[in-house]
Amino acid sequence: MRKRSHRSRAVAAVTAAVVLGAAGCDALGGDGPGGSGARERKARPSASPTPVWDTSPASLAAVGDSITRGFDACSVLTDCPEVSWATGDSGEVNSVAVRLLGAKAATHSWNYAVTGARMADLPAQMARAAARRPTLVTVMAGANDACRVTAEAMTPVADFRAGFEEALRTLRRTAPKAQVYVASVPDLKRLWSQGRTNVLGKQVWKLGICPSMLGDADALDSAANLRRETVRQRVEDYNTVLEEVCAEDARCRFDGGAVHAFRFGTDQLSHWDWFHPSTNGQARLAEIAYRRITARGA
Template sequence: MTRIDRPCRPRRRRFGHRFSRTVTAAAALLITLTACGADGTAGPHSGASPKRKTPVWRTDPDSIAALGDSITVGFDACTVLSECREVSWATGTDPRVDSLAHRLVKRPAAHSWNLARTGALMSDLPGQVAAAVRRKPELVTVLIGANDACRPTTDAMTPTAAFRADFARSLTSLRRALPHTQVYVASVPDLLRLWSEGRKNPLGKEVWKLGICGSMLRDPDDLTKPAQDRRAAVRSRVVAYNAALAEVCGKDPLCRFDRSVFDYRFSGRQLSTWDWFHPGAGGQKELAELAFKVITRKES
């Protein structure tokens, strides 16, 4: 019988299992070396995320954008029913005030912008932030909130939750667009002290009858319990606003909240002689000084 040759087949070797174990061991070693490094320390691809550096606050910003309401535009500080931006605590050019821009910015005329608006509420802040973003300032100042409490009645005051939400949205928007810009946030002034000081002037009380801050200043000589309760409610809302500002600002390492504006024991000498409500030039100077101390304070 003729023998039929079979195709040549290589002999099977029993090394597949051993080879698999060798590859697995090598892969494990490679992963260990990658994760820990040759010296056993944590490597670049270990589970631990690298520690981020805390942003450093600069005490000498080169440009400023001021956001806020009538206080920051110097309303009634120079003449009646008029803005007077030259005495603004933030960006004013009048040397008597010695504004932040005058103290900090080398060329304030070109590198400081007053974007505040008379009558602005916290709900207007996002729009002001959008305008500031286009200028890319190194420092943004915020002084806003008095108008949210100064409404015709206490029922018309801005709810604290809405106030907080609008401020948080504004700060988030600013931070996304300008991650390195610093933010100074002044507290809302103490409106109860404003009533206490302004009511000492008979002419001031007559001006208040025109409808200025009715929730607090209406019937300034009424000392009955309902009137006192109304004023206490306004002050309580201001305190709540300031707590919201501090809380939101405190979560941002490049934001500083300044409570001293609320705590400042101003007198009638710092008020406008036109309405005994807004800061006059003397009050603007004090605001500039308070802000300068906070902005130039060294990190502890």
């Protein structure tokens, strides 16, 4: 009798285990291996993360130097913001603002660049831009840090980095989600090599345009070559800084050196100074920026 009772209890235990196993351990809350809770988690698709970069920003603010102001593109030694690659309204340029915003460009884009500005001036410009709460800020700065009276007077690389980092911090304090497009510094040595064949351009250079590179434009002695090579290397160092600092910000895109690599020809250079971009050159800068801003991949 005791043996029969013992066998009965064993059979009941095995039966209970089988039932619980077939139920997927629902008696324990449905979260065991193979339970309905686990099946639901596997079946439910995970939400797609919100993309950090928006290829269709709703407003734009530009900061930087004379290039973004369209300097010497329309007349000698004069700003011409209507042909700015970033915010201009000229149909010949088809600026980034026009391409991205269409008819809203006139009311949703702002140009805070200043001719002659250096990287140390960028935080103040960025503060003005940030106050607009733009969804995109374009940056083109650094040429004037290399274009000094002498090569020795160029902005030290460490100071250039500190200025750019401060500019981004200034933006983030007011507009933490604003996207930033950063253009590389143009190849100033190539601009010298293109413009030095123009007599009028060299006369304008003597008025004080980028002396560290353009001074004594026809000199080809070892001292002149060393000076120009020093400026060229500093520009490359600046571009490395722009790339590195931008890479630390999830909402920043560097142009990958596209502006620096662009081979400005005589059609793309101002016919007033043969150094700054002409209207045609501004259009090419707009194309480069637009492609980078609207690219799907980082």
